[in-house]
Amino acid sequence: AKSLGGGRHHLYTQQLNGDLFKRWTMEHALRKAFEQNELMLFYQPQVSAENGSIVGVEALLRWRTGSGQPVNPAEFIPLAEETGLIVPIGEWVLRTACRQAQLWRKSGWLDVEMAVNVSPKQLEQDDFVERVQAILAETAMQPHLLMLEITESAAISETGDAASKLAELKALGIRLAMDDFGTGYSSLGHLRTFGVDTLKIAQSFIRDVAANNSLASIVRAIAAMASSLGLTIVAEGVEEESEYVFLRSIGCDRIQGYYFYKPMPKQDMEQLLMESAS
Ligand code: C2E
Numbered sequence: 468a469k470s471l472g473g474g475r476h477h478l479y480t481q482q483l484n485g486d487l488f489k490r491w492t493m494e495h496a497l498r499k500a501f502e503q504n505e506l507m508l509f510y511q512p513q514v515s516a517e518n519g520s521i522v523g524v525e526a527l528l529r530w531r532t533g534s535g536q537p538v539n540p541a542e543f544i545p546l547a548e549e550t551g552l553i554v555p556i557g558e559w560v561l562r563t564a565c566r567q568a569q570l571w572r573k574s575g576w577l578d579v580e581m582a583v584n585v586s587p588k589q590l591e592q593d594d595f596v597e598r599v600q601a602i603l604a605e606t607a608m609q610p611h612l613l614m615l616e617i618t619e620s621a622a623i624s625e626t627g628d629a630a631s632k633l634a635e636l637k638a639l640g641i642r643l644a645m646d647d648f649g650t651g652y653s654s655l656g657h658l659r660t661f662g663v664d665t666l667k668i669a670q671s672f673i674r675d676v677a678a679n680n681s682l683a684s685i686v687r688a689i690a691a692m693a694s695s696l697g698l699t700i701v702a703e704g705v706e707e708e709s710e711y712v713f714l715r716s717i718g719c720d721r722i723q724g725y726y727f728y729k730p731m732p733k734q735d736m737e738q739l740l741m742e743s744a745s
């Protein structure tokens with residue numbers, strides 16, 4: 468609350484539980500930030516495990532307060548989920564990412580996928596598919612270059628008939644990725660049912676994989692099964708060369724992580740694109 472609250476809230480601070488107060492202040496500030504266009508996207512490249520070339524980017528939401536202070540996504544995104552703010556924000560993310568992808572495409576960067584995170588709350592909307600379709604039309608985004616990243620809990624949720632919506636999205640030509648695979652409850656069998664074509668191995672599995680034998684066998688088994696199902700495998704959170712070498716050796720198709728690139732603002736992404744084109 469330090470950076471977000473003002474002195475006028477002082478009295479309430481003493482009455483409300485500190486956490487509750489912080490949440491309330493942050494929710495208020497986030498709502499305002501969204502209305503005042505203070506949210507932005509960073510982009511993190513995904514590279515081919517084979518040759519390190521950029522094959523896609525993931526759009527990641529960022530928030531800087533008026534004073535320029537970045538707010539940790541691990542704090543404000545869960546809050547946006549709980550309050551439902553993630554629904555309008557997520558729609559803005561999708562529109563902005565598609566628009567950006569089209570601009571990059573026009574400047575000659577062809578065939579690079581744009582991956583966008585979709586909250587379970589968005590998927591629960593009755594008209595989610597129509598909304599996505601409208602954004603595709605509005606931005607002239609090519610569906611096959613759009614990758615929607617969903618979580619296991621969203622996909623297997625009974626609310627809102629997620630499975631049939633995923634099938635409709637697939638029918639539009641959009642690609643689907645299962646984010647953070649391994650941390651939830653879904654199985655590889657589920658992935659087939661949902662029409663998921665890409666599996667992102669959870670960062671928690673990648674961490675220490677080179678040093679931990681049992682973890683390494685789990686990841687190896689996941690990769691083997693996924694590739695036998697014809698799924699594209701992305702490893703995220705790759706920070707060390709040893710992790711990269713291991714992941715490449717077990718058949719991971721793509722790597723996303725600090726070892727190659729950190730998430731960056733669009734200007735830096737453009738710089739990178741120019742350099743890799745020349
Ligand atoms: P995620 O979808 O699993 O995104 C990957 C996260 O891992 C990002 O964190 C990214 O910055 C971080 N990361 C990438 N490479 C490395 C690495 O090598 N090491 C480490 N330690 N971290 C790495 P970020 O941007 O803080 O986002 C956190 C989470 O917030 C995301 O996890 C996603 O669940 C959520 N999120 C971000 N943007 C959006 C959005 O637009 N909509 C929704 N619904 N959720 C979002």
Ligand code: CA
Nearest residue numbers: 525584616646
């Ligand atoms: Ca993601």
Ligand code: CA
Nearest residue numbers: 646647667703
């Ligand atoms: Ca992830």
